[in-house]
Amino acid sequence: MWRRGIITAALAVVLALLLSFHSDVPNRIGNLGSLLETFLPWLGLALPVLLVVALVRRSATALIAVLLPVLVWFNLFGGLLTDNEKSGGNLTVLTHNVNADNPDPTGTAKDVIAAGADLVALEELAAGQVSTYRAALAGAYPYHSVQGTVGLWSKYPIQGVHAVDIRLGWTRAMRAAVSTPQGQIAVYVAHMPSVRVKFNAGFTAGQRDSAADALGQSIAQESLTKVVLLGDLNGTMNDRSLASVTSQMRSTQGAAGNGFGFSWPADFPMARIDQIMVRDIEPMRSWTLQKTGSDHLPVVARLQI
Known part of the structure; x- marks a missing residue:
């Protein structure tokens, strides 16, 4: 169970790196950095896919690795999923x-x-x-x-x-x-x-x-x-x-x-x-x-x- 799912684990690590260091993706070639940042929240769609693959493969390595992008994504965007509205205003x-x-x-x-x-x-x-x-x-x-x-x-x-x-x-x-x-x-x-x-x-x-x-x-x-x-x-x-x-x-x-x-x-x-x-x-x-x-x-x- 530790040796299975190495590719899934590697993909999870890459996703975590993209989320963590999106500002370091260069804009010199086709403004790839800005393109990534425009749709950055949508990288979260890969999380349940990776999780399902890790469970199907029964891979402890992949499951632990998937936790990395999950934590990073929720650190970036988790606040938007809560109700931040306040009463009042003029x-x-x-x-x-x-x-x-x-x-x-x-x-x-x-x-x-x-x-x-x-x-x-x-x-x-x-x-x-x-x-x-x-x-x-x-x-x-x-x-x-x-x-x-x-x-x-x-x-x-x-x-x-x-x-x-x-x-x-x-x-x-x-x-x-x-x-x-x-x-x-x-x-x-x-x-x-x-x-x-x-x-x-x-x-x-x-x-x-x-x-x-x-x-x-x-x-x-x-x-x-x-x-x-x-x-x-x-x-x-x-x-x-x-x-x-x-x-x-x-x-x-x-x-x-x-x-x-x-x-x-x-x-x-x-x-x-x-x-x-x-x-x-x-x-x-x-x-x-x-x-x-x-x-x-x-x-x-x-x-x-």
Whole structure:
């Protein structure tokens, strides 16, 4: 029973190493490190397979080895499996990539309003659909601004609005100061460039990484202490290439979510690429809404300022 299952044990050790040292997997070849980190939680699917093989083989060596990746995986993601939601909060925010090809923007706007958020950020606004969203959201949100393909709708006055240069040549990020009853906060709305997995090039994310660095610099220079970032970052909190942003902000899902909160693709969510992040604000709850006409799920958070 000790000599059987050596291959299974070896695979378990490799899995444990990938989970433990994912940040050391190099990005030089096809951004393999970032690709691994984007879908890192899904490595957990290999755990029951290895466990079953070890039991079938009646291998003590394999069973002990499988404990290694199990412990590492639960150390990384076990906290997301517990209910971290807290009661209270005084500001609800929502972000949604509405999809430029959305066949029902009016219906999507109604779904957004039904969530009852105080602030709504929309990304991937097609030029021909901006007027539709403006008309549909006007009754619930008297203040709004659209900058390029992103927009912010608010129940509270906004000022200091400007586009944020994320090195793309066109506008996909903005900043606004929102005057909430608890004081003024800075709100950033951003849509990072898409990433692609190509056979001959690997995980192509150069534009996204550069844009994330520029966004991180803007947030670092923000004069207001309290900051909320809403948007489609086309990357997860585990992706090292977003470190310029994630190192100075706190994920609402990690701090106050219940589960992984995957937001894309809407039909079968596999990754949390739509983010609500905060600085000097306490997350109380974080959740996703049902599918709209978009290929992303709306993401909502309740915050305490």
